[in-house]
Amino acid sequence: VLLGCFAHGFLPGYTAERPRDMSLMYREVAGEPSGHIVLESLYRRHDRDYAKVHGFTMEEIDSGRLESTERPVRSVPALGLPGAMFEAEAAIAENGLWRRRLEVSLQANSPVLFLTLDGDAGLQKARVNGIVALDTDIVGKRKRALRGLRLVYPGDEPLVIELLTEAEGELDLAAATWHPLPGVLTAPFMGNWPDDAQPFLFGPRAELVQKFTLPGGEAVLLE
Numbered sequence: 001v002l003l004g005c006f007a008h009g010f011l012p013g014y015t016a017e018r019p020r021d022m023s024l025m026y027r028e029v030a031g032e033p034s035g036h037i038v039l040e041s042l043y044r045r046h047d048r049d050y051a052k053v054h055g056f057t058m059e060e061i062d063s064g065r066l067e068s069t070e071r072p073v074r075s076v077p078a079l080g081l082p083g084a085m086f087e088a089e090a091a092i093a094e095n096g097l098w099r100r101r102l103e104v105s106l107q108a109n110s111p112v113l114f115l116t117l118d119g120d121a122g123l124q125k126a127r128v129n130g131i132v133a134l135d136t137d138i139v140g141k142r143k144r145a146l147r148g149l150r151l152v153y154p155g156d157e158p159l160v161i162e163l164l165t166e167a168e169g170e171l172d173l174a175a176a177t178w179h180p181l182p183g184v185l186t187a188p189f190m191g192n193w194p195d196d197a198q199p200f201l202f203g204p205r206a207e208l209v210q211k212f213t214l215p216g217g218e219a220v221l222l223e
Contacts, residue, residue, distance in 0.1 A: 015196050020045045023199035024186050026206040028078045029062050036061050036073040037185055042201055046072055047194050054189055064176040064209040065116045065148070081179050081208040082108040091217035097124055097164040098217045100171075104159045110177035115161070116148035117173055122166025123147060129160050168217040179206040 021041045028035030039046045039056050056072035063069040085105040091098040106113065117123050126134035126149050134149055149161070165171065181204045 019196050019198035020047065020194075021200035022046045022194070022197040023203055024181070024189060025202070025204055026076075026079070026181055026185055027061065027064065028081060028206075028208055030083055030208060030210045033078055034075050035078045036071075036075055037189075039072040040199075040202070047197060050192070050194055050197075053192075062209055064114065064174060064207060066118055066172055066174045066211075076185070079182070079206065081177075081206060083208050083210045084110070084113065084175055084177055086175070086210075086212055088212070088214050090215045091165075091168060093217065094164060097166060098168050100163045100165070100214050102159075102161045102163070102214075104161055104175075106154060106156070106159075106177065108177070108179060109156055110179060111153055112176075112178040113151040113154050114148060114176040115151075115163075115173060116176075117163070117165065117171055119147060120167055121147070121163075121171050123163060124166060125162075125164040127162040128154075163214075170216045171214045173212045173214050175210045175212070177208050177210075179208065181206045 021043050022045065023040050025038050025040045026035055027038055036059075037056075038061070039051050051072045054074070056074055058070055059073050060068045060070050061073055085107065087103040089101045091100045093099075104113070123134070123146050124136045125132070128149075128151065133151075134146065136146060149163075151159070185206075186204065
């Protein structure tokens with residue numbers, strides 16, 4: 001057993017056949033003068049030697065989910081990515097919850113739209129163009145508090161999104177949209193990209209984060 005453990009310690013941790021989880025992406029927060037090129041690794045397995053050579057440093061950045069996260073990054077001037085346009089109505093009581101109706105227009109035909117509410121919202125249900133997209137009454141084996149909604153290839157047409165929450169008051173909302181990652185940003189880092197590094201889930205992309213405050217409720221009950 002000891003011999004096996006000793007031999008295992010000298011095996012390569014990552015290879016082209018067993019790659020580490022690592023890719024490049026870019027994130028900016030609307031209105032901020034700078035964005036960040038991020039050496040992304042969902043399991044924090046980025047190549048530290050590669051990061052050091054290319055000047056990536058560990059910093060707290062916006063996660064796009066109303067939180068901050070520590071990642072190896074390089075600061076660059078913001079690209080000014082096109083974002084989504086939102087129109088929100090005041091919350092209205094509906095079956096013991098508070099319904100907020102949003103009209104969303106994606107200006108750049110983003111392939112993904114993430115919506116995240118603050119942790120106290122108590123998100124219970126969501127409808128997109130009248131179709132149920134989320135319902136906590138449908139209980140899975142791993143029920144957990146839900147804070148958001150992910151729409152994949154939402155299309156060019158405006159979306160009507162209804163969010164039903166337990167909270168009545170104003171709510172913070174973060175919207176993240178995806179865009180193509182410009183090659184001019186990644187070219188300086190690809191010459192010696194590690195052979196043992198591949199994206200695990202999302203892959204290269206540019207991400208814009210927008211933040212809004214949704215209005216609170218009014219004493220109007222839907223029949």
